[in-house]
Amino acid sequence: MEEIDHLGHERSKIEFDVEAMKIVWAGSQRALEVSDRISRLVASDPIFRKDDRTILSRKELFNTTLRKSAHAWKRIIELRLTEEEASRLRFYIDQPAFMDLHWGMFIPAIKGQGTEEQQKKWLPLAYKMQIIGCYAQTELGHGSNVQGLETTATFDPKTDEFILHSPTLTSSKWWPGGLGKASTHALIYSRLITDGQDHGVHGFIVQLRSLDDHLPLPGITIGDIGIKFGNGAYNSMDNGVLRFDHVRIPRDQMLMRVSQVTREGKYLQSDVPRQLVYGTMVYVRQTIVSDASCALSRAVCIATRYSAVRRQFGSQDGGPETQVIDYKTQQNRLFPLLASAYAYRFVGEWLKWLYTDVTQRLQANDFSTLPEAHACTAGLKSLTTSATADGIEECRKLCGGHGYLCSSGLPELFAVYIPACTYEGDNIVLLLQVSRFLMKTVSQLGSGIKPVGTTAYMGQVEHLMQCHCDVQRAEDWLKPSVILAAFQARAARMSVACAQNLSKFSSQEEGFAELSADLVEAAVAHCQLIVVTKYIEKLQQAIPGKGVKEQLAALCNIYALSLIHKHQGDFLANGCITPKQASLVNWQLRSLYAQVRPNVIGLVDAFNYTDHYLGSILGRYDGNVYPKLYEEAWKDPLNDSVVPDGYHEFIRPMLKQQLRTARL
Ligand SMILES: CCCCCCCCCCC/C=C/C(=O)SCCNC(=O)CCNC(=O)[C@H](O)C(C)(C)COP(=O)(O)OP(=O)(O)OC[C@H]1O[C@@H](n2cnc3c(N)ncnc32)[C@H](O)[C@@H]1OP(=O)(O)O
Numbered sequence: 001m002e003e004i005d006h007l008g009h010e011r012s013k014i015e016f017d018v019e020a021m022k023i024v025w026a027g028s029q030r031a032l033e034v035s036d037r038i039s040r041l042v043a044s045d046p047i048f049r050k051d052d053r054t055i056l057s058r059k060e061l062f063n064t065t066l067r068k069s070a071h072a073w074k075r076i077i078e079l080r081l082t083e084e085e086a087s088r089l090r091f092y093i094d095q096p097a098f099m100d101l102h103w104g105m106f107i108p109a110i111k112g113q114g115t116e117e118q119q120k121k122w123l124p125l126a127y128k129m130q131i132i133g134c135y136a137q138t139e140l141g142h143g144s145n146v147q148g149l150e151t152t153a154t155f156d157p158k159t160d161e162f163i164l165h166s167p168t169l170t171s172s173k174w175w176p177g178g179l180g181k182a183s184t185h186a187l188i189y190s191r192l193i194t195d196g197q198d199h200g201v202h203g204f205i206v207q208l209r210s211l212d213d214h215l216p217l218p219g220i221t222i223g224d225i226g227i228k229f230g231n232g233a234y235n236s237m238d239n240g241v242l243r244f245d246h247v248r249i250p251r252d253q254m255l256m257r258v259s260q261v262t263r264e265g266k267y268l269q270s271d272v273p274r275q276l277v278y279g280t281m282v283y284v285r286q287t288i289v290s291d292a293s294c295a296l297s298r299a300v301c302i303a304t305r306y307s308a309v310r311r312q313f314g315s316q317d318g319g320p321e322t323q324v325i326d327y328k329t330q331q332n333r334l335f336p337l338l339a340s341a342y343a344y345r346f347v348g349e350w351l352k353w354l355y356t357d358v359t360q361r362l363q364a365n366d367f368s369t370l371p372e373a374h375a376c377t378a379g380l381k382s383l384t385t386s387a388t389a390d391g392i393e394e395c396r397k398l399c400g401g402h403g404y405l406c407s408s409g410l411p412e413l414f415a416v417y418i419p420a421c422t423y424e425g426d427n428i429v430l431l432l433q434v435s436r437f438l439m440k441t442v443s444q445l446g447s448g449i450k451p452v453g454t455t456a457y458m459g460q461v462e463h464l465m466q467c468h469c470d471v472q473r474a475e476d477w478l479k480p481s482v483i484l485a486a487f488q489a490r491a492a493r494m495s496v497a498c499a500q501n502l503s504k505f506s507s508q509e510e511g512f513a514e515l516s517a518d519l520v521e522a523a524v525a526h527c528q529l530i531v532v533t534k535y536i537e538k539l540q541q542a543i544p545g546k547g548v549k550e551q552l553a554a555l556c557n558i559y560a561l562s563l564i565h566k567h568q569g570d571f572l573a574n575g576c577i578t579p580k581q582a583s584l585v586n587w588q589l590r591s592l593y594a595q596v597r598p599n600v601i602g603l604v605d606a607f608n609y610t611d612h613y614l615g616s617i618l619g620r621y622d623g624n625v626y627p628k629l630y631e632e633a634w635k636d637p638l639n640d641s642v643v644p645d646g647y648h649e650f651i652r653p654m655l656k657q658q659l660r661t662a663r664l
């Protein structure tokens with residue numbers, strides 16, 4: 001039977017080259033080819049099915065994690081997949097697993113903090129999956145405050161070993177993914193003690209389980225921390241708890257790139273900054289920004305396709321009702337999210353470049369850009385994950401009642417995504433790091449140190465403090481220079497105001513504590529400026545394909561103007577724009593919505609997601625929503641029997657009881 005494309009009329013209206021846009025989204029023709037091939041490979045393999053995840057018990061779900069991970073590894077070997085292809089495979093399998101931490105944190109930590117010798121010893125084992133590693137930093141009592149960790153690693157010069165110990169209940173490692181059941185090894189972040197002296201937190205490679213029978217090694221207590229938010233979702237991951245009772249490891253298992261302990265027990269600090277111990281977090285925060293664009297684009301794809309299928313009200317003379325996507329309120333909620341997905345994609349690409357650049361500099365002992373890399377990764381991780389978590393929930397609401405069904409894919413996506421606001425650094429704690437960096441930048445302005453990189457705009461602070469926005473007509477808001485000037489003036493004025501207020505306190509620390517809410521807002525303004533700037537820079541590059549650049553430019557304007565609208569309090573209070581200019585933003589936004597409206601299905605098709613990856617009946621490529629929703633309902637285990645199992649025990653006696661009462 002020929003399949004009907006229920007979104008065909010929408011696709012016939014598209015004014016740009018969707019195939020060319022797919023390349024822009026993927027990053028290159030080759031990246032698109034790899035993504036396309038691997039996503040189809042996953043979609044066609046029954047072991048990777050995921051439509052039953054929300055009804056599996058925890059044990060069954062974890063078992064599918066193990067099965068999928070083992071099968072993925074088998075396919076990686078059989079097909080000789082490259083590192084990039086293997087990473088795409090894990091991405092499209094779309095089930096949080098211990099493998100994410102093994103490849104995403106354990107290996108990068110050894111690469112970043114291990115000496116050459118240590119890398120030579122451990123990396124081949126990890127690459128061949130002969131050991132499984134996790135990243136165990138957080139404890140029951142401390143997560144954000146890394147310096148407050150309590151686990152100790154005390155050097156014993158007699159045996160040339162470290163003794164790992166958990167001195168208190170709150171020092172139990174708590175949360176690490178993969179720790180609970182799968183990992184054989186962990187990177188343990190622990191206080192280093194030599195000769196009675198505490199040198200702060202350092203990383204150690206520790207074997208946890210036997211490589212023969214997977215039993216915990218002597219002195220180790222280990223398990224899973226329990227069920228997490230939502231059905232399915234992050235429960236496929238074995239987040240774990242771990243305690244050490246005087247566990248001994250050889251001295252060479254302390255990661256020694258940043259500092260070393262000699263055979264005699266002498267502590268040596270190299271000229272590498274100690275913050276490199278936190279390097280893995282910088283790496284992962286950078287990947288989380290790109291992941292945000294994936295999660296948001298996925299929710300937006302579902303909500304956009306469904307909004308084009310769904311009709312409510314407006315029928316005249318028995319004609320069709322209005323597609324809900326044509327309601328301006330729907331557009332005003334949905335299109336900025338679509339624009340954000342693209343914006344995060346591009347800022348994620350840039351952040352990847354920044355990270356590669358800082359890594360190369362670090363290898364050449366140039367540490368000058370590390371503070372900026374830390375501020376950018378921390379701030380953008382925070383900004384994009386918070387907006388994505390909120391955006392997924394907005395997409396659920398945009399889909400009305402059906403969005404609440406698990407078969408819409410949105411509840412599980414939300415549940416699996418929201419911890420991104422917490423892991424790899426609580427979003428508020430990270431924004432406070434950005435504001436510290438900003439305050440330092442402002443305090444150095446008069447000293448001759450020229451701000452560079454993402455804070456270069458602060459170099460024109462005198463101009464930014466008094467400039468006026470050059471908008472007379474709504475169309476003026478389309479000029480990149482006007483948008484940039486408004487965002488720069490807002491960010492600069494908010495940071496300078498914070499700096500001025502801080503100077504009124506007797507100590508910097510007291511001021512920071514008292515003004516932390518304002519400081520967080522200044523950090524958000526700075527991070528939004530980065531996203532807008534990087535999007536505008538992207539548009540300055542050559543982008544081939546009919547109409548592609550025009551659509552991307554329209555989305556860039558939607559992203560920037562919707563932020564000005566949302567944060568108009570900041571822009572108005574700091575005198576960056578006038579009330580009249582704020583109202584012109586809305587006029588321009590409406591016009592932009594009309595411009596992208598015929599193209600939105602093309603703009604979400606460009607994500608090139610398979611129906612398997614989307615995992616949503618509402619977001620199906622063919623838009624055949626109602627028959628499939630109807631069909632799906634009958635698959636629910638409750639519908640296995642017409643009369644429910646508890647009928648005779650509970651319903652019938654109740655009904656009979658009521659009958660007797662009624663007769664009385
Ligand atoms: C293909 C990839 C797939 C990836 C798949 C991954 C899947 C993800 C799954 C999720 C797994 C989750 C894992 C985790 O959550 S791991 C645990 C993460 N924990 C955190 O993020 C803790 C957050 N806390 C911190 O980062 C720090 O402790 C904090 C920054 C808050 C430190 O504050 P504090 O004021 O105490 O700072 P310090 O005294 O320690 O340091 C001060 C100076 O150091 C600078 N700094 C801080 N962090 C960094 C860094 N990472 N890099 C560089 N520099 C850093 C800080 O700015 C200070 O500088 P100044 O002295 O100049 O002001």
Ligand SMILES: Cc1cc2nc3c(=O)[nH]c(=O)nc-3n(C[C@H](O)[C@H](O)[C@H](O)COP(=O)(O)OP(=O)(O)OC[C@H]3O[C@@H](n4cnc5c(N)ncnc54)[C@H](O)[C@@H]3O)c2cc1C
Binds near residue numbers: 136142234427516
């Ligand atoms: C799903 C998931 C997976 C994880 N995986 C891992 C892993 O693999 N390995 C690992 O080591 N850890 C992991 N973690 C732990 C994670 O990194 C921490 O939970 C995270 O860093 C936040 O720390 P916390 O839990 O101590 O939060 P807290 O710091 O206790 O935060 C609680 C509240 O206090 C606020 N707060 C804290 N400090 C400040 C401050 N200075 N100023 C203002 N407000 C503040 C926060 O904003 C928040 O609202 C994971 C966590 C989750 C949820």
